[in-house]
Amino acid sequence: MLEVKGLVKSFDGFLAVNRANLSVQEGEIVAVIGPNGAGKTTLFNLVAGQLIPNSGQIVFRGENIGGLSPHRICRMGIARSFQIENIFHRLTVFENVQVAVISYLEKSYRFFSPARKQGVHETLQILDEIGLSDKAGRVSGSLSHGDRKVLEIAIALGNYPKLLILDEPTAGLSPEETLSVIDLINKLSRELGLTILLCEHNMDLVFSVANRIMVMQHGASIFEGKPDEARKSPQVQEAYLGGSA
Ligand SMILES: Nc1ncnc2c1ncn2[C@@H]1O[C@H](COP(=O)(O)OP(=O)(O)OP(=O)(O)O)[C@@H](O)[C@H]1O
Ligand SMILES: [Mg+2]
Known part of the structure; x- marks a missing residue:
């Protein structure tokens, strides 16, 4: 459904997104994780049209949508929530x-x-x-x-939308509220057949909803795979947890 290839976004020479890759299949729930400042929100802004990429491709259902207006992208079937x-x-x-x-x-x-x-x-x-x-x-x-x-x-x-993008849907929520958002995301996927792309710092949420995980570090996608593989990957532990795991 969504294929991001070699995506680059720089702010005054600073590479917030640096040759990132991401693929989302129809019906999946994909979680993007990574430390603060890794480039997750910037990536979502590029996909949903709030920002224009410097280079790279964003292909949604066969069409290159990189650089289109948010309004056009929304009408093509991508809707999002914001971190703020x-x-x-x-x-x-x-x-x-x-x-x-x-x-x-x-x-x-x-x-x-x-x-x-x-x-x-x-x-x-x-x-x-x-x-x-x-x-x-x-x-x-x-x-x-x-x-x-x-x-x-x-x-x-x-x-x-056909693809729903959620930027930190449980930021600042209590544990009970977080659980109900987890149920809601699973329900939207199951009952409405929505494809969902989200980013989160809450690992309980990530591991209870995601079919696949993409890990970002310094703007680059350093891992894409199943949650179990992410958990075991020394590269992911090093990047995300600073090696402390
Ligand atoms: N409009 C902008 N102008 C300049 N720098 C920016 C801009 N937007 C983001 N950045 C920088 O790009 C980097 C990536 O930011 P981004 O918000 O995408 O990270 P994030 O992974 O969503 O972080 P968080 O987990 O804290 O939300 C950061 O260093 C940020 O300061
Ligand atoms: Mg963010």
Whole structure:
């Protein structure tokens, strides 16, 4: 589904992503791990179009998408959540998801109907799938940090992606909240058949959801393989844990 080859992004000569490779097959959950500053978010920004690569290829379902606008990439089927919160705090939970759904639907139909009535059914369905139905009317700013992280996933789902990219979906969450996000990710994969690419520092999450793991260090992909192989790899232990393992 996604093939990243020799991807490079430099900021004023500093190689944040340095000839990175990554492949994601349809239906997989792939986790990108690596120390702070390894280039994970930059890689996701390149794939989703927030940044333009210096060189290398990003092929999504047979098309080279490197350098396309985020909007075009989103319409091709890639949606993402951000490491830094990206919701409208004054809107309700329902409205936050509805905004995404409307922007998805608008281009295809219902162009002249009032916004408030658009995408109601679709929005309710997403909130139901994600487990936020009972909080639909709450002002988003009043939600717990955990519910806001889940809301961000719901907003991404409003774009009806084929590939869902999650940048640290459990950052700052309690152990219980983390467990419910793990369940949610597994459910989205199983029930909606979504392909998921995520990065995380929480190894409990990584090892309980990922089919495959890619390890980044200094912008480069230094390992791609099954979680078991990653655990055993001396190279990964050295890079990720500084040799202490
Ligand atoms: N817009 C930018 N301008 C300059 N340098 C940047 C920019 N974005 C990222 N960097 C640098 O690129 C490197 C990779 O950053 P990135 O945010 O991709 O790392 P990360 O793996 O997501 O880290 P973390 O786990 O802390 O989120 C870092 O050294 C960072 O300071
Ligand atoms: Mg990051």
